[in-house]
Amino acid sequence: MDKIKIIGGVALKGSVEVSGAKNSALPVLISSILGNSPSYFKKVPDLQDIKTTEAVLNHLGITTQAGSLENEIILDSSKTISFEAPYDLVRKMRASVLVLGPLVAKLGKAKVSLPGGCAIGARPINFHLTALEKLGAKITLENGYVFAECKRLQGNRVTFEFPSVGATENIMMAACLAKGETILENCAKEPEIKDLADSLRSMGAEIEGDGTETIRIQGKDQLAGAKHSIIGDRIEAGTFLAAALATQGKVEVKGLDPIHLEAVLTKFETAGAKITRAPKSITLEANGRSWGTDFQTLPFPGFPTDMQAQFMAAMCLADGSSVITETIFENRFLHVPELMRLGADLVIRSNAVHVRGKSELIGAPVMATDLRASASLVIGGLAARGETTVSRIYHLDRGYEKMEMKLKSLGAQIERVKE
Ligand code: UD1
Numbered sequence: 001m002d003k004i005k006i007i008g009g010v011a012l013k014g015s016v017e018v019s020g021a022k023n024s025a026l027p028v029l030i031s032s033i034l035g036n037s038p039s040y041f042k043k044v045p046d047l048q049d050i051k052t053t054e055a056v057l058n059h060l061g062i063t064t065q066a067g068s069l070e071n072e073i074i075l076d077s078s079k080t081i082s083f084e085a086p087y088d089l090v091r092k093m094r095a096s097v098l099v100l101g102p103l104v105a106k107l108g109k110a111k112v113s114l115p116g117g118c119a120i121g122a123r124p125i126n127f128h129l130t131a132l133e134k135l136g137a138k139i140t141l142e143n144g145y146v147f148a149e150c151k152r153l154q155g156n157r158v159t160f161e162f163p164s165v166g167a168t169e170n171i172m173m174a175a176c177l178a179k180g181e182t183i184l185e186n187c188a189k190e191p192e193i194k195d196l197a198d199s200l201r202s203m204g205a206e207i208e209g210d211g212t213e214t215i216r217i218q219g220k221d222q223l224a225g226a227k228h229s230i231i232g233d234r235i236e237a238g239t240f241l242a243a244a245l246a247t248q249g250k251v252e253v254k255g256l257d258p259i260h261l262e263a264v265l266t267k268f269e270t271a272g273a274k275i276t277r278a279p280k281s282i283t284l285e286a287n288g289r290s291w292g293t294d295f296q297t298l299p300f301p302g303f304p305t306d307m308q309a310q311f312m313a314a315m316c317l318a319d320g321s322s323v324i325t326e327t328i329f330e331n332r333f334l335h336v337p338e339l340m341r342l343g344a345d346l347v348i349r350s351n352a353v354h355v356r357g358k359s360e361l362i363g364a365p366v367m368a369t370d371l372r373a374s375a376s377l378v379i380g381g382l383a384a385r386g387e388t389t390v391s392r393i394y395h396l397d398r399g400y401e402k403m404e405m406k407l408k409s410l411g412a413q414i415e416r417v418k419e
Helices: 022-034 050-061 096-107 124-136 165-175 191-202 234-246 258-270 305-315 336-341 370-385 403-409
Strands: 002-008 013-017 039-042 065-066 073-076 108-114 138-142 145-149 157-159 181-185 206-208 213-216 226-227 252-256 274-278 282-284 320-325 345-349 352-356 365-367 386-390 411-416
Touching: 002 370, 013 403, 022 039, 022 050, 022 096, 022 165, 022 191, 022 234, 050 065, 050 096, 096 108, 096 124, 096 145, 096 157, 096 165, 124 138, 124 145, 124 157, 124 165, 124 320, 138 252, 145 403, 165 181, 165 191, 165 213, 191 206, 191 352, 234 258, 234 282, 234 305, 234 403, 258 274, 258 282, 305 320, 305 336, 305 352, 305 370, 336 345, 336 365, 336 370, 365 370, 370 386, 370 403, 403 411
Parallel strands: 013 252, 039 226, 157 181, 365 386
Antiparallel strands: 002 386, 002 411, 039 073, 065 073, 108 145, 138 145, 181 213, 206 213, 252 282, 274 282, 320 352, 345 352
């Protein structure tokens, strides 16, 4: 298992290009199931979660091939595909359950392992299942598997109980091959939903309203392969900007639309940073030590839960206190005891963390527990005096492409070491 070793205390400076968004790439690659000819995707990040997605698709009989350019993938689902996603693959990555909707829509049946809980919360898939039932699927649960069956899904009106990102994606994909019109209400509005809809439209799907709470889909008898380029990763961008704030540096992130990160940018400004928005890039310049800032995580366009841990790491060094409230996941504070090992002053009260900013953190060995928690520990280490080692960084490799190389290019003293 690899570790990351950081000698902290260097202000990050420079410019970095973000990779394609992991959370877009996963559903977009999976949506290739719906096509009858090969799909071509650009800007697919080279990550462990993408490799797992490819393994799931290969298991279904879909062939994957690297394109001629870096980060390009060609997926061919034109041959008969299997309808089963086994536990061994789904347990590695929860997003594998997104194959359920496309499989039942294309093949009339699907057998997908239930993902089980994960470190940050129980994360059930009841919204996905209720919505598929609304489209006419017969759902049964047996031996840890979900079976969904329906000769042809039938368009319907579906109102989600909560704007779940995964449920919106799963049902949006399924509805593209349903008979007639589907109206989805209380949908997630995350930029990744719009990116998936753009890719589905390139396959011939008829979708309107993505990015708003009501999405209308006119089902088609069949779809072609996709041609799509994945949007830039707003969470990766936010992570580099939080690192710039924590180390009192100046960093430009390139390759994404600033509007996708607006709630976080506004909070960076409240914390005292200067933010410059350009059409495809964002620059954060720290103005000395930042100020304590309260925020709560919310569905888009609110503050993303996937940036909570990284912003908290920056607030550990702010002048003053912050109250950080997590409303999306019930157990997303696993980074708190690890940040405290760096000397952070944090108290968990129910679903909020009270942060008293310190003038310095001091390096220590810490352990990553999940993807964004790992990123917050890297930020803590970059800002702390002395040496920090972050172990279990396979979590980081699930979601950040070449992170230590990109940080090195910003002046960080960071290296990957084999254990
Ligand atoms: C996606 C993102 C994840 C992000 C999250 C919230 C991907 C691959 N992952 O996860 O990085 O943190 O959105 O922005 O895109 N819920 C239910 N029942 C369901 C579905 C969800 O109770 O059927 C609950 C979850 O437990 C959670 C909340 O709804 O508390 C939000 O989950 P959801 O939006 O579905 O997140 P994911 O799609 O799993």
